[in-house]
Amino acid sequence: MFAETSLRLSLLLLAVRVADATCSLKISPSRLVVRFGDPASANCSTNMGSEGMGWESPVGGQGITEGVQWLTWRVRKLEKWDIQPMCFLSTDGNQCHEVLILTVYKDLDSIPDLWTNHTGPMVEDGWYHLFCDIESVAPAEDLVVKWYKGDTVVREETFEKILEKSPVNVTSTLVIRPDRDDDGRRYRCEAELRLGEEGPQPPPRVESRPLGITVHYPPSAVTGLEDTHVDVGSTVVLKCSASGNPPPQYRWSYHRAANVEVKEQGGASRLYLNGALGENTGTYICFVQNELGQVSGSARVTVNGAEAACPLELEPSELVVEYGKAVSVTCWARGAHAEISWRVSGRRIPHGTWGSDALRDWDVRPECVGDFEGLDPCTKYLDITVYKKPDAVTIGLVSHSGPVVAGKKYQLQCTVENVAPVQNLTVKWYREEDGATRAMKNETFSDSSRMPTSVSSILELIPSRNDNGCTYWCVAEQAFASMRKDPIETRSDLLSIVVHYAPIIKDSFPTKMPVFRDYAELLFCEAEGNPEPEVIWTFSNKSLGVGNITVTSENVGVYTCTAKNIVATTTKEVHIIFKEDYLPLIAGFVAVIVVVISVIFVFIYSIYYKNTKMGHYSLKNAKPNTQNGNVAQNGQDSGFPMKKLSQQNILA
Ligand SMILES: *[C@@H]1O[C@H](CO)[C@@H](O)[C@H](O)[C@H]1NC(C)=O
Ligand SMILES: *[C@@H]1O[C@H](CO)[C@@H](O)[C@H](O)[C@H]1NC(C)=O
Ligand SMILES: *[C@@H]1O[C@H](CO)[C@@H](O)[C@H](O)[C@H]1NC(C)=O
Ligand SMILES: *[C@@H]1O[C@H](CO)[C@@H](O)[C@H](O)[C@H]1NC(C)=O
Ligand SMILES: *[C@@H]1O[C@H](CO)[C@@H](O)[C@H](O)[C@H]1NC(C)=O
Ligand SMILES: *[C@@H]1O[C@H](CO)[C@@H](O)[C@H](O)[C@H]1NC(C)=O
Ligand SMILES: *[C@@H]1O[C@H](CO)[C@@H](O)[C@H](O)[C@H]1NC(C)=O
Numbered sequence: 001m002f003a004e005t006s007l008r009l010s011l012l013l014l015a016v017r018v019a020d021a022t023c024s025l026k027i028s029p030s031r032l033v034v035r036f037g038d039p040a041s042a043n044c045s046t047n048m049g050s051e052g053m054g055w056e057s058p059v060g061g062q063g064i065t066e067g068v069q070w071l072t073w074r075v076r077k078l079e080k081w082d083i084q085p086m087c088f089l090s091t092d093g094n095q096c097h098e099v100l101i102l103t104v105y106k107d108l109d110s111i112p113d114l115w116t117n118h119t120g121p122m123v124e125d126g127w128y129h130l131f132c133d134i135e136s137v138a139p140a141e142d143l144v145v146k147w148y149k150g151d152t153v154v155r156e157e158t159f160e161k162i163l164e165k166s167p168v169n170v171t172s173t174l175v176i177r178p179d180r181d182d183d184g185r186r187y188r189c190e191a192e193l194r195l196g197e198e199g200p201q202p203p204p205r206v207e208s209r210p211l212g213i214t215v216h217y218p219p220s221a222v223t224g225l226e227d228t229h230v231d232v233g234s235t236v237v238l239k240c241s242a243s244g245n246p247p248p249q250y251r252w253s254y255h256r257a258a259n260v261e262v263k264e265q266g267g268a269s270r271l272y273l274n275g276a277l278g279e280n281t282g283t284y285i286c287f288v289q290n291e292l293g294q295v296s297g298s299a300r301v302t303v304n305g306a307e308a309a310c311p312l313e314l315e316p317s318e319l320v321v322e323y324g325k326a327v328s329v330t331c332w333a334r335g336a337h338a339e340i341s342w343r344v345s346g347r348r349i350p351h352g353t354w355g356s357d358a359l360r361d362w363d364v365r366p367e368c369v370g371d372f373e374g375l376d377p378c379t380k381y382l383d384i385t386v387y388k389k390p391d392a393v394t395i396g397l398v399s400h401s402g403p404v405v406a407g408k409k410y411q412l413q414c415t416v417e418n419v420a421p422v423q424n425l426t427v428k429w430y431r432e433e434d435g436a437t438r439a440m441k442n443e444t445f446s447d448s449s450r451m452p453t454s455v456s457s458i459l460e461l462i463p464s465r466n467d468n469g470c471t472y473w474c475v476a477e478q479a480f481a482s483m484r485k486d487p488i489e490t491r492s493d494l495l496s497i498v499v500h501y502a503p504i505i506k507d508s509f510p511t512k513m514p515v516f517r518d519y520a521e522l523l524f525c526e527a528e529g530n531p532e533p534e535v536i537w538t539f540s541n542k543s544l545g546v547g548n549i550t551v552t553s554e555n556v557g558v559y560t561c562t563a564k565n566i567v568a569t570t571t572k573e574v575h576i577i578f579k580e581d582y583l584p585l586i587a588g589f590v591a592v593i594v595v596v597i598s599v600i601f602v603f604i605y606s607i608y609y610k611n612t613k614m615g616h617y618s619l620k621n622a623k624p625n626t627q628n629g630n631v632a633q634n635g636q637d638s639g640f641p642m643k644k645l646s647q648q649n650i651l652a
Contacts, residue, residue: 024046024047024048025044025045025046025087025088025089025096025097025098026044026045026046026098027042027043027044027087027098027099027100028042028043028044028045029042029198030100030101031100031101031102031103031196031198032100032101032102032103032198033102033103033105033195033196033198033199033200034078034102034103034104034105035104035105035106035107035200036078036079036081036104036105036106036138037077037078037079038077038078039074039075039076039077039078040060040073040074040075040078040102041072041073041074041075042072042073042085042087042100042102043070043071043072043073044070044071044072044073044087044098044100045069045070045071046069046070046089047069048089048091049091051066051090051091051092051093052064052065052066052067052068052089052090053065053068053069053070053071053087053088053089053090054071054087054088055071055073055085055086055087055088056085056086056087056088056097057073057083057084057085057086058080058083059075059078059079059080059083060073060074060075060085061073061085064090071087073085073087073100078104080104081104081138081139081165081166081167082104082165082166083102083104084099084100084102085099085100085102086098086099086100087099087100103139103142103195103196103198103199104138104139104165105138105139105142105193105195105199105204106136106137106138106167107204108134108137108191108192108193108204108205108206109136109206110134110135110136110206111206111207111208111209112132112133112134112135112145112189112190112191112206112207112208113131113132113133113134113135113208114130114131114132114133114187114188114189114208114209114210114211115130115131115133115211116128116129116130116131116211116213117129117131121214121215121216121245122178122213122214122215122216123215123216123217123292124178124179124180124215124216124217124218124292125177125178125179126177126178127175127176127177128175128176128177128178128213129173129174129175129176130147130173130174130175130176130187130189130211131171131172131173131174132145132147132171132172132173132174132189132191132208133169133170133171134169134170134171134172134191134206135169136167136168136169137159137167137168137169137170137191137193138165138166138167138168139164139165139193140159140162140164140168140170141158141159141160141161141162141163142193142194142195143158143159143170143191143192143193143194144156144157144158144191144192144193144194145157145158145159145170145172145189145190145191145192146189146190146192147172147174147187147188147189148187148188148189148190149176149182149185149187150185150186154174155174157172157173170191172189174187174189176213178213178215179215179217180215180217180220180243180245182213182215183213183214183215183216183217183245184212184213184214184215185212185213185215186210186211186212186213187210187211187212187213188207188208188209188210188211189207189208190205190206190207190208191205191206191207192204192205193205214245215245216245216246216290216291216292217244217245217292218244218290218292218293218294218295219242219243219244219248219288219289219290219293219294219295220242220243220244220295221242221295221297222240222241222242222286222288222295222296222297223241223242223297224238224239224240224241224268225238225239225240225284225286225297225298225299226299227299227300227301227302228299228300228301228302229301229302229304230273230276230301230302230303230304231276231303231304231305232276232277232278232303232304232305232306233275233276234275234276235272235273235274235275235276236272236273236276236280236301237270237271237272237273238270238271238273238284238286238299238301239268239269239270240252240268240269240270240271240286240288240297241267241268241269241288242288242295242297243267244288244290244292244293245290246290246291247267247290248288248289248290249288249289249290250262250264250268250269250286250287250288251286251287251289252269252271252284252285252286252287253284253285253286253287253373253374254271254282254283254284254285254373254374254375255279255280255282255311255336255372255373255374255375256335256336256337256374257273257277257279257280257335258335259273259274259275259276259277259280260272260273260274260280261274269286271284271286273301276301276303276306277303277306277309278303278306278309279309279311280301280303281301281302281303281306281309281375282300282301282372282374282375282376283298283299283300283301283374283375283376284298284299284300284301284374285297285298285374286298286299310370310378310379310380311333311334311335311336311338311370311372311375311378312331312332312333312334312338312340312368312370312378312379312380313331313332313333313334313380314329314330314331314368314380314382315329315330315331315332316329317383318382318383318384318482319382319383319384319385320384320385320387320480320482321359321384321385321386321387322386322387322388322389323359323360323362323386323387323388323420324358324359324360325358325359326355326356326357326358326359327355327356327359327384328353328354328355328356329353329354329355329366329382330352330353331352331353331354331368331370331380332352333370333372336370336372336373336374336375337372337373338370338371338372338373339370339371340352340368340369340370340371341368341369342354342366342367342368342369343366343367343368343369343379344364344365344366344367345361345364345365352368354366354368354382359386361386362386362420362450362451362452363450363451364384364386365381365382365384366381366382366384367379367380367381367382368380368382383482385421385424385480386420386421386450387420387421387424387478387480387488388418388419388420388452389419389478389488389490390416390417390418390419390476390490391417391418391419392415392416392417392418393414393415393416393417393474393475393476393490393491393492394414394415394417394492394493395412395413395414395415395472395473395474395492395493395494395495396412396413396415396495397410397411397412397413397495398410398411398412398413398458402498403497403498403499403500403530404461404463404497404498404499404500405463405499405500405501405567406463406464406465406467406468406499406500406501406502406567407462407463407464407501408462408463409460409461409462410460410461410462410463411458411459411460411461412429412458412459412460412461412472412495413456413457413458413459414427414429414456414457414458414459414474414476414492415454415455415456416454416455416456416457416476416490417454418452418453418454419452419453419454419455419476419478420449420450420451420452420453421448421449421450422445422447422449422453422455423444423445423446423447423448424478424479424480425444425445425455425476425477425478426442426443426444426476426477426479427442427443427444427455427456427457427474427475427476427477428441428442428443428474428475428477429441429442429443429457429459429472429473429474430472430473430474430475431470431471431472431473432470432471433467433470440459440472441457441459443457457474459472459474461497463497463499464499464501465499465501465530467497467499468497468498468499468501468530469496469497469498469499470496470497471494471495471496471497472494472495472497473491473492473493473494473495474491474492475489475490475491475492476489476490476491476492477489478490498530499530500530500531500565500566500567501529501530501567502529502565502567502568502570503527503528503529503533503535503563503564503565503567503568503569503570504527504528504529504563504570505525505526505527505535505561505563505570505571505572506525506526506527506528508524508525508526509523509524509525509561509572509574510574511572511573511574511575512574512575512577513574513575513576513577514576514577514578514579515551515552515553515556515576515577515578515579516553516578516579516580516581517553517578517580517581518553518581519552519553519581520550520551520552521550521551521552521576522548522549522550523537523548523549523550523551523559523561523574524547524548525537525547525548525561525563525572527561527563527570529563529565529567529568529570530565530567531565531566532565533563533564533565533570534546534563534564534565535547535561535562535563535564536561536562536564537549537559537560537561537562538559538560538562539555539557539558539559539560540557544559551576553578553579555576556576556577556578557575557576558573558574558575558576559573559574559576560572560573560574561573561574
């Protein structure tokens with residue numbers, strides 16, 4: 001402004017000098033700064049002889065005064081804003097003049113009003129206007145408004161454009177774009193009139209009251225969250241904090257467990273795991289939010305030495321269902337927020353219950369999937385067994401039909417047709433003997449197929465004759481560990497075994513047998529076998545017929561008993577030996593002896609009796625003891641008439 005004014009004056013003077021180079025006026029002081037209403041004066045002088053001098057001014061003006069070399073312009077009370085007193089000089093009929101540079105100012109008498117047209121808190125990175133109203137400023141072109149942010153000048157505004165000399169109201173504007181660090185910052189404006197050296201010292205200056213601003217901003221990035229590995233049982237603290245204005249709210253997302261506790265203190269939120277458990281393994285997300293935005297951070301907690309838990313529960317947890325029957329299973333999450341769905345045969349069922357009115361899928365493997373807050377998604381597989389009772393359970397002999405032969409090897413086969421699943425099947429073999437049931441064998445199958453299949457079990461059989469007529473059967477038992485009810489049993493028919501066996505000749509006769517003259521012996525051959533054997537006696541290759549035969553001393557030799565059935569032929573021989581019967585001879589001999597002794601006795605007696613009336617005699621008993629000579633041997637009475645046969649002879 002000074003520059004401009006001086007330039008103008010210089011130009012004017014230049015013009016004057018061009019017009020009249022001889023005009024030499026000096027105004028002292030050349031520049032005058034006067035407060036409105038104050039007295040003012042200036043001395044205009046020349047060193048040349050003049051015809052007259054004067055001051056041209058609305059106030060304090062003086063007409064041509066002759067014969068002076070200086071002339072004073074004086075105002076007692078300067079109450080004009082726009083005034084330019086001019087001193088002029090007349091010499092040699094020419095006039096020249098000089099202008100007094102006069103600034104009329106006014107004290108800044110009211111404090112600037114600092115305000116903003118925004119109401120409420122400011123938001124980070126928004127644009128805002130601050131206004132500084134300065135009332136009644138003169139001259140406005142000398143006004144400088146300084147803006148302070150804290151103690152730093154951020155802007156200086158001048159108003160040279162305002163050419164109005166009288167007081168005006170001036171407004172300075174500051175456009176700001178606050179950031180989060182500006183929250184609570186104080187702005188102020190300062191108005192100063194720069195009136196130069198000639199002006200009052202210090203220059204008039206007023207300062208506004210400070211204006212504090214509030215800046216709202218969204219939460220900053222979350223700090224303090226870190227992935228953590230801990231041991232089972234230890235305590236974990238996850239700290240989540242983020243600065244924001246207004247103070248943000250904290251929210252955690254994690255798998256809810258009983259030992260988790262969240263506390264907010266000092267502008268941060270802390271999550272405590274009191275005694276870490278396996279189920280605490282997972283991701284913990286902290287959300288920090290205020291009205292301007294949300295940020296989040298996460299930390300993964302791994303609890304060492306513990307399995308990560310899948311908190312899905314199935315009801316029922318295990319299922320055994322007959323093919324074609326209805327089924328229904330519910331899945332839910334224990335103590336956790338989860339989105340639950342089922343995956344069954346590639347299909348997704350978006351709710352917690354899976355079921356079917358008639359399950360017709362042998363290989364169904366339903367899995368419940370939980371998408372958790374804070375946990376990895378996990379899957380729970382349904383333990384489901386689809387079963388089917390066998391179409392038939394049959395029992396029979398392998399490549400054989402009809403009766404079996406004792407001592408040979410056979411295979412009994414139990415076939416279970418179309419049963420599922422085979423791995424839960426046991427084929428049990430039973431037999432009945434003497435009215436009691438005996439468990440023979442249990443067979444299980446390792447085939448893990450879930451589809452219906454047919455299986456068979458083999459029971460080795462080497463029958464003995466005692467096994468004839470006994471009964472076998474097998475039972476297909478489907479047992480499921482989880483099933484509360486009894487196992488499902490499917491029984492085969494009864495298989496009655498007919499055992500053919502070789503004839504056995506009963507021990508009804510000895511291998512050697514004597515016959516006596518004129519006596520007949522009855523030989524009895526009996527044999528047991530299946531089928532019933534045909535029993536015949538033969539003598540000298542001649543058949544003697546079936547059953548009992550009679551042998552006499554005329555036909556001694558080897559007699560053969562042959563028992564024969566389809567299994568085998570069994571023979572047994574008996575040697576019939578002729579034995580002379582000495583009994584009648586002995587008896588006759590004894591009788592003769594008795595007679596002879598009797599005759600001798602009578603003779604002696606008669607002699608003795610003639611000599612003496614009394615005397616002695618003796619008698620020897622020669623009768624043989626034959627009472628036990630005819631006992632049956634081998635504890636059995638064959639009924640043969642074997643009188644007077646010594647034991648020694650019989651047991652040859
Ligand atoms: C004005 O200036 C002249 C010349 O310098 C001087 O003699 C005179 O005393 C001055 N008058 C006043 C009132 O200062
Ligand atoms: C505040 O004033 C400025 C300048 O006049 C204007 O651009 C802005 O829209 C105003 N703001 C409000 C909130 O009135
Ligand atoms: C300046 O502002 C004051 C107060 O608002 C008002 O009274 C006055 O008339 C204004 N002056 C001018 C020149 O606008
Ligand atoms: C077969 O299993 C049953 C129990 O299911 C048992 O009582 C029986 O003794 C077993 N039989 C054999 C031959 O092992
Ligand atoms: C079926 O048998 C298998 C193998 O023995 C067993 O692991 C499974 O638990 C059984 N199924 C049921 C439902 O009991
Ligand atoms: C009986 O017949 C067999 C052959 O069939 C013969 O070897 C044997 O000598 C015969 N025995 C008698 C006593 O004839
Ligand atoms: C053979 O003799 C025995 C014993 O004397 C008798 O029990 C049986 O009935 C007889 N059998 C025949 C076929 O005559």
